[in-house]
Amino acid sequence: MKGLSSLKWTTVDELELDEKVKGILKERGVIRLNPVQTEAIKKGLLKGKRLLVASPTASGKTLVAELGMISHVTNGGKAVYVVPLRALAQEKYDTLKSWEKLGVKVGITSGDYDSDDEWLRYYDIVVSTYEKLDSLWRRRATWLSQVNYYVLDEVHYINDGERGPVIEGITIRSKRAGNLLALSATVSNYVEIADWLGAEPVVIDWRPVKLREGVLFPEGRRFRVQFDDGSIETVKGVDPIVAFTLRSIEAGGQVLIFRNSRRNAEATARRVAEFLDETENDLTSALNEEDVVNEEREGLEPLLRRGVAYHHAGLSKRTRDLIESAFRTRRLKVIAATPTLAAGVNLPARTVIIGDYHRYNRKVLGFQEEIPVMEYKQMSGRAGRPGFDDSGEAVIVVRNAREAERVMKKYVLSQPEELKSRLGSELAFFSFVLGVLASDGPLTEMELRKFASESLMTREVLERYLDRAINWLTEREFVKLGRKLSLTSFGRRVADLYVNPFTADLIKEKLTKSELGCNLAYLQLLASTPDAPVVSVGRYEEDRLYDELDCELMVEEPEDETERYEFLSSLKVGLIVRDWINEEPEEKILETYNVGSGDLNAVVETMDWLTYSGHHVCNVLGLSEHAKRLSLLNARVKDGVSEELLDLVKIRGVGRKRARLLYDSGVRSVLDVLANPEKVKSILGARLGESVIEQAARALTGLHK
DNA sequence: GATGCGCATGTGTAGACAGCATGTC
DNA sequence: CTACACATGCGCATC
Numbered sequence: 001m002k003g004l005s006s007l008k009w010t011t012v013d014e015l016e017l018d019e020k021v022k023g024i025l026k027e028r029g030v031i032r033l034n035p036v037q038t039e040a041i042k043k044g045l046l047k048g049k050r051l052l053v054a055s056p057t058a059s060g061k062t063l064v065a066e067l068g069m070i071s072h073v074t075n076g077g078k079a080v081y082v083v084p085l086r087a088l089a090q091e092k093y094d095t096l097k098s099w100e101k102l103g104v105k106v107g108i109t110s111g112d113y114d115s116d117d118e119w120l121r122y123y124d125i126v127v128s129t130y131e132k133l134d135s136l137w138r139r140r141a142t143w144l145s146q147v148n149y150y151v152l153d154e155v156h157y158i159n160d161g162e163r164g165p166v167i168e169g170i171t172i173r174s175k176r177a178g179n180l181l182a183l184s185a186t187v188s189n190y191v192e193i194a195d196w197l198g199a200e201p202v203v204i205d206w207r208p209v210k211l212r213e214g215v216l217f218p219e220g221r222r223f224r225v226q227f228d229d230g231s232i233e234t235v236k237g238v239d240p241i242v243a244f245t246l247r248s249i250e251a252g253g254q255v256l257i258f259r260n261s262r263r264n265a266e267a268t269a270r271r272v273a274e275f276l277d278e279t280e281n282d283l284t285s286a287l288n289e290e291d292v293v294n295e296e297r298e299g300l301e302p303l304l305r306r307g308v309a310y311h312h313a314g315l316s317k318r319t320r321d322l323i324e325s326a327f328r329t330r331r332l333k334v335i336a337a338t339p340t341l342a343a344g345v346n347l348p349a350r351t352v353i354i355g356d357y358h359r360y361n362r363k364v365l366g367f368q369e370e371i372p373v374m375e376y377k378q379m380s381g382r383a384g385r386p387g388f389d390d391s392g393e394a395v396i397v398v399r400n401a402r403e404a405e406r407v408m409k410k411y412v413l414s415q416p417e418e419l420k421s422r423l424g425s426e427l428a429f430f431s432f433v434l435g436v437l438a439s440d441g442p443l444t445e446m447e448l449r450k451f452a453s454e455s456l457m458t459r460e461v462l463e464r465y466l467d468r469a470i471n472w473l474t475e476r477e478f479v480k481l482g483r484k485l486s487l488t489s490f491g492r493r494v495a496d497l498y499v500n501p502f503t504a505d506l507i508k509e510k511l512t513k514s515e516l517g518c519n520l521a522y523l524q525l526l527a528s529t530p531d532a533p534v535v536s537v538g539r540y541e542e543d544r545l546y547d548e549l550d551c552e553l554m555v556e557e558p559e560d561e562t563e564r565y566e567f568l569s570s571l572k573v574g575l576i577v578r579d580w581i582n583e584e585p586e587e588k589i590l591e592t593y594n595v596g597s598g599d600l601n602a603v604v605e606t607m608d609w610l611t612y613s614g615h616h617v618c619n620v621l622g623l624s625e626h627a628k629r630l631s632l633l634n635a636r637v638k639d640g641v642s643e644e645l646l647d648l649v650k651i652r653g654v655g656r657k658r659a660r661l662l663y664d665s666g667v668r669s670v671l672d673v674l675a676n677p678e679k680v681k682s683i684l685g686a687r688l689g690e691s692v693i694e695q696a697a698r699a700l701t702g703l704h705k
Numbered sequence: 706g707a708t709g710c711g712c713a714t715g716t717g718t719a720g721a722c723a724g725c726a727t728g729t730c
Numbered sequence: 731c732t733a734c735a736c737a738t739g740c741g742c743a744t745c
Contacts, residue, residue: 339720367732
C-alpha cells in the first residue's frame with residue numbers, strides 16, 4: 001500500500017485534456033482530481049496505458065474510467081464498460097450520459113433491456129453486465145471487433161464462486177482484444193493481478209471521507225466500542241445494535257445496519273423502531289399509492305412512520321426503490337438490511353453497523369462460516385457520505401472482549417483476501433470451455449489450452465479439468481472432434497441460450513427418454529438444473545408439497561440428504577410457477593409458499609428464461625412434442641396466465657389481472673377488444689379502456705409487447 | 706392452579722446474471 | 731470446514 005507521500009491532488013486545469021472535456025468536468029463541479037485519479041493519470045491513463053486501479057469504495061474510480069474512456073473514444077476508439085450488476089449498469093450509464101455533449105454516444109445493454117445487439121455498433125461507449133458481454137461475445141456480435149478499450153469494474157467479483165468465472169473469461173478476452181482498465185476494491189495480491197493483466201498497478205488507500213472502524217462488544221452491563229484510532233466509547237441498553245444506533249441518531253446521523261438474514265434484518269428494524277417516535281412523513285401514503293402487496297405494507301408501515309425500514313431481496317423492487325430513495329433524502333434514519341445494499345448501488349450513511357460476521361453456507365448443510373474480509377470492507381466502506389459527513393464510522397458487533405481483539409485484527413486491521421481463480425470446478429470450467437469455443441472456435445486442443453492458460457488458474461488445476469471438459473462435452477454432443485474442436489448445433493444453441501451445459505444435458509437426458517409429462521413435471525425438471533432459482537423449504541411444508549404432487553415427475557427423489565433438500569426446492573419452485581400460470585392471485589401465492597414479492601419475481605423471471613431455453617434445446621434435438629409443450633409453458637410463465645388469455649396479454653398494458661377481467665366479460669381476444677370498444681371501456685374504465693383499445697390495434701399489426 | 710423462569714430442543718438461514726419480444730435506451 | 735439466533739416446549743419453583 002502506498003504511503004501518504006503519494007496523496008497528491010491535481011487541478012483539472014493542469015491536465016493535458018481537451019478544453020471541452022475540462023468544461024464538462026467543471027460543469028459537474030470537478031475542479032481538481034483526487035489522489036487516486038491523479039495517480040492513475042500519472043501512470044499513463046490518458047496515454048492508453050493499461051492500469052489496475054485498486055482503491056476503497058467511493059474513491060472516485062468511476063471518474064478514472066470516464067477519463068480513460070473519453071480520451072480513448074475521442075481518438076476514434078470504441079469502449080465497453082462492464083459491471084457485475086444491472087443496477088450498476090444503469091447508474092454508470094446515467095453518469096456517462098453527460099459526455100454526450102461532446103458528441104460521444106453512450107448506450108447500455110443488459111438483461112433489463114430489449115436488445116437488437118447490432119444496434120450497439122452506433123455507440124462509442126457501451127455499458128454492459130459481464131454476462132451480457134459474454135453472451136454477445138459468444139454470439140460474435142460483429143461490432144465487438146471494433147472495441148479496443150475495456151473497463152472492467154469491480155473485478156474483485158472474480159472471487160465470487162458463481163459469477164467469478166465469467167469475469168475471468170471476460171478478462172482474458174479483453175486482454176486479447178485491446179486495451180483495458182481494471183477497477184477493483186483493494187486486494188492483497190494486486191501485484192500478481194496487475195501482472196496477469198499486463199497492467200501497471202495504481203494502489204492508493206485514499207477515501208473521500210475519513211473512516212473510523214471499531215468493534216462493539218458487551219462489557220459488564222454496557223457496551224464498549226473500541227475504535228482503530230484508539231478512542232473508546234460506551235453505550236447503554238439491552239441490545240448493542242439498538243444502543244449504538246440510537247447514539248448515532250441522536251448525534252444527527254443516519255445508520256445502515258447489515259444483518260446476515262432477512263429475519264434478523266426485520267427484527268432489528270422493529271427493535272430500533274420501538275425507541276423512536278412517530279414523525280411526519282409521506283412514506284406510508286407512498287406505500288399505498290404504489291400498490292404494494294399487503295404483507296409488505298403491513299410490515300413496513302409502522303416502521304416507516306418512525307423513520308426506520310428493513311431492506312432485502314424478498315421485497316418488491318418498488319418497495320426497495322422507495323426505501324432507498326427515502327434514505328437518500330433523509331426521510332429515513334435507519335435501514336436494517338441484508339448484504340443487498342453492500343454490493344449494490346451507492347447508498348452511504350454516516351454510521352454503518354455490521355451485525356454479524358458469520359454466514360450460513362448453502363452448499364455445506366449446517367455450516368456457518370466467517371464472511372470474507374473483502375465483504376466486511378464492502379460494508380464498512382459504506383460509512384461516511386461524501387460532501388455531508390466529516391467522517392464515517394463503522395462498527396462490527398462481537399460477543400466478547402476476546403473475540404473483539406481477534407475480529408479487530410482480522411477485519412479492521414488486515415488486508416482483504418487474495419483474488420483467486422474460481423474456474424476450478426466442473427460447473428464453471430465446462431461452461432467456460434463451451435463459451436470459448438462459441439466465441440473463438442473452432443480451436444485445436446493446443447489453442448484451447450493456450451486460451452485457458454491465460455486465466456488465473458494454476459497449471460495443475462487447468463490440466464486436471466481440460467481433458468475432462470473436452471471428453472464430457474464431446475460425449476454429450478456439445479462438441480465434435482476433428483482436426484479442431486468445434487460446436488455441434490446443439491452446443492451452439494446452448495452457448496447462445498447462455499444456459500450451463502449441465503442444465504442442457506439434464507433437459508436432454510430426461511426429455512429424450514420421457515413421454516409427454518404434466519406441466520409440473522416440466523417445471524420441476526427445469527427447476528432441478530444448476531441454473532434454477534433456489535427457494536427454502538420449511539420442515540412444516542414438506543408434507544404439503546407432496547400432497548400437491550398429483551402427476552408423475554421426470555426427476556426422481558434422491559436418497560442423499562443434501563440432494564433431497566435440492567429436490568424439495570425444485571418441487572416448490574415447480575408448484576409456485578404452476579400456481580402462477582393457473583392465475584392464483586399473487587398475494588395468495590406469497591402466503592401459501594411463504595415467499596416475498598421479490599422472490600416470486602425472481603422465480604418467474606428465471607423460469608421464464610429456462611422454459612424458453614428448454615423449448616429451444618428440444619427444438620435443436622428434434623424433440624418437437626416436448627418443444628411445443630415448453631413453448632406454451634413459456635408463454636404462460638411470462639405473463640402468469642392460462643392458455644385462454646394468451647391472446648389478450650399480447651396487448652401492452654394488459655397483464656394477468658386485466659386479461660382475466662376482460663375474458664370473463666366475454667372479451668376474449670384482441671379482435672374482441674377492437675370490436676367492442678364500449679364494453680372494454682365499461683370494464684376497465686374510460687381512460688384505461690381507451691389506451692388498451694389503442695394498444696390492441698397496434699398488437700394486431702404485429703407491433704411490440 | 707396460574708404464572709414465570711431456566712433450560713433443552715427444534716428450526717431456518719444473502720444475493721442475482723443470462724434469452725427474446727418491440728423500436729433503438 | 732459442521733454455526734448461529736431465535737422460537738418453542740418442558741419441568742420446575744413460586745405465589
